[in-house]
Amino acid sequence: xxxxxxxxxxxxxxxxxxxxxxxxxxxxxxxxxxxxxxxxxxxxxxxxxxxxxxxxxxxxxxxxxxxxxxxxxxxxxxxxxxxxxxxxxxxxxxxxxxxxxxxxxxxxxxxxxxxxxxxxxxxxxxxxxxxxxxxxxxxxxxxxxxxxxxxxxxxxxxxxxxxxxxxxxxxxxxxxxxxxxxxxxxxxxxxxxxxxxxxxxxxxxxxxxxxxxxxxxxxxxxxxxxxxxxxxxxxxxxxxxxxxxxxxxxxxxxxxxxxxxxxxxxxxxxxxxxxxxxxxxxxxxxxxxxxxxxxxxxxxxxxxxxxxxxxxxxxxxxxxxx
Ligand code: MEV
Numbered sequence: 004x005x006x007x008x009x010x011x012x013x014x015x016x017x018x019x020x021x022x023x024x025x026x027x028x029x030x031x032x033x034x035x036x037x038x039x040x041x042x043x044x045x046x047x048x049x050x051x052x053x054x055x056x057x058x059x060x061x062x063x064x065x066x067x068x069x070x071x072x073x074x075x076x077x078x079x080x081x082x083x084x085x086x087x088x089x090x091x092x093x094x095x096x097x098x099x100x101x102x103x104x105x106x107x108x109x110x111x112x113x114x115x116x117x118x119x120x121x122x123x124x125x126x127x128x129x130x131x132x133x134x135x136x137x138x139x140x141x142x143x144x145x146x147x148x149x150x151x152x153x154x155x156x157x158x159x160x161x162x163x164x165x166x167x168x169x170x171x172x173x174x175x176x177x178x179x180x181x182x183x184x185x186x187x188x189x190x191x192x193x194x195x196x197x198x199x200x201x202x203x204x205x206x207x208x209x210x211x212x213x214x215x216x217x218x219x220x221x222x223x224x225x226x227x228x229x230x231x232x233x234x235x236x237x238x239x240x241x242x243x244x245x246x247x248x249x250x251x252x253x254x255x256x257x258x259x260x261x262x263x264x265x266x267x268x269x270x271x272x273x274x275x276x277x278x279x280x281x282x283x284x285x286x287x288x289x290x291x292x293x294x295x296x297x298x299x300x301x302x303x304x305x306x307x308x309x310x311x312x313x314x315x316x317x318x319x320x321x322x323x324x325x
Contacts, residue, residue: 006324007101008037010317011083012090012141013191013282013291015236015244016251017150017229019209019260021135022173025226026151026233029141030182031317032191036081036094037324038102043076053077060096063125068103075106084310086199088283092129093138096122097321105323115321116162119143119177127166133206136164140177145320147180149233154178158233170210182316183239190297193312194272194304196264198287205260205284212259221257228254245277245293252280260285264309271303 010031017027046053048061055062061077069075077099083091100118122139141148144161154160158178166173212218228251235243252269255261265281265288272279272292279292294300301311 004039004041005102005105006037006039007098007105007321008035008324009094009098009101009142009321010035010145010319011094012138013193014137015248015291016232017225018255018283018285019206019258020222020225020229021137021150021175022133022168022170022206022209023213023222023226024152025222026149026155026229027135027137028147028149028180028229028232028236029137030147030191031141031145031320032089032193032314033317034082034089034312034314036079036083036091036098038095038098039078039080039324040075040102040106043074046074047076049078059129060092060125061099063128064096064099064103064121067121068100068107070107084195084289086201086288087195088200088281088285088288089193090138090142090283093122093126094142096125097139097142101321101323115143118321119162120164123164127168130203130206132166132168133170133203133210134166136175136177141320143320144179146318147182147236149178149180150175151178152176155233180233180236182236185239186236186241186244187316189241189277189293189295191314191316192272192276192292192294192297192300192304193282193314194268194290194292194300195310195312196262196268196287196289197308197310198262198264200284200287202284205286209258209260218258221254225251225254225258241277241293248278248280248291248293249273255281255285262286265290267307268304268309271307272300275299275303
């Protein structure tokens with residue numbers, strides 16, 4: 004049996020804008036997807052025949068790291084809600100890539116960079132060519148990751164990724180950022196609206212709206228907040244980060260990726276938080292709040308009909324499970 008697991012991610016700043024030149028800042032959180040593999044007569048997923056059309060990410064990773072002549076029975080066990088903006092498919096992709104690689108006789112993938120690249124190719128193909136390497140890099144590396152359109156000298160550079168997208172050629176540099184413990188030990192509350200959302204549809208909608216100038220202006224402001232937050236993050240001041248998150252949410256409302264349910268959850272948790280915003284592609288999915296009163300936030304999320312998850316910052320990225 005070969006197993007690997009990888010964390011979910013939450014985007015603090017720069018969702019959508021990262022596809023148009025802005026930096027994205029994302030952290031790994033301690034919800035994880037685990038993939039276990041066993042030798043089998045045929046390819047199975049959780050006991051049923053495996054269909055790559057229904058599970059394109061997994062199909063893609065099998066094509067890159069698996070051995071098609073030696074079928075496996077794949078079991079997925081995940082605490083990450085699916086299609087909820089928390090990077091469940093990215094976590095599944097990197098965990099399955101690492102487990103598949105182990106099944107071929109490696110203790111770990113030759114390089115985690117190749118794993119992150121393969122997982123990003125799977126995301127890009129599932130999202131109609133519009134996918135930044137944010138989710139897949141965070142699930143691979145753990146900790147805090149900054150993805151930007153050029154290298155940031157003050158940060159640890161991990162790798163660069165290029166992509167031909169329907170909106171032209173894209174280039175991203177992926178960096179790791181170490182977050183002061185004054186910030187990393189603050190509980191992270193996730194509120195799931197219970198409404199799933201398609202990242203592919205949301206990124207398509209945003210791409211169509213990028214033609215209008217008022218929309219582009221809001222996107223530029225998201226980019227400014229994201230840029231400034233890189234310095235604020237290294238100071239570890241939760242009030243300043245929370246304030247930037249809440250301002251970022253107002254802009255995400257303007258670009259039309261929030262929803263009544265997301266806004267209601269934000270209003271409910273704000274009195275108990277440093278700040279809150281939607282996280283990920285939006286349209287449904289989740290909010291993220293930084294709070295020293297996680298129970299109070301969770302109760303408010305429940306009262307609004309949402310599903311709370313009290314989580315924390317996860318330092319460890321993809322790993323072989325014992
Ligand atoms: C999805 O988690 C984040 C988006 O910015 C898309 C992407 O970066 O690939 C909406």
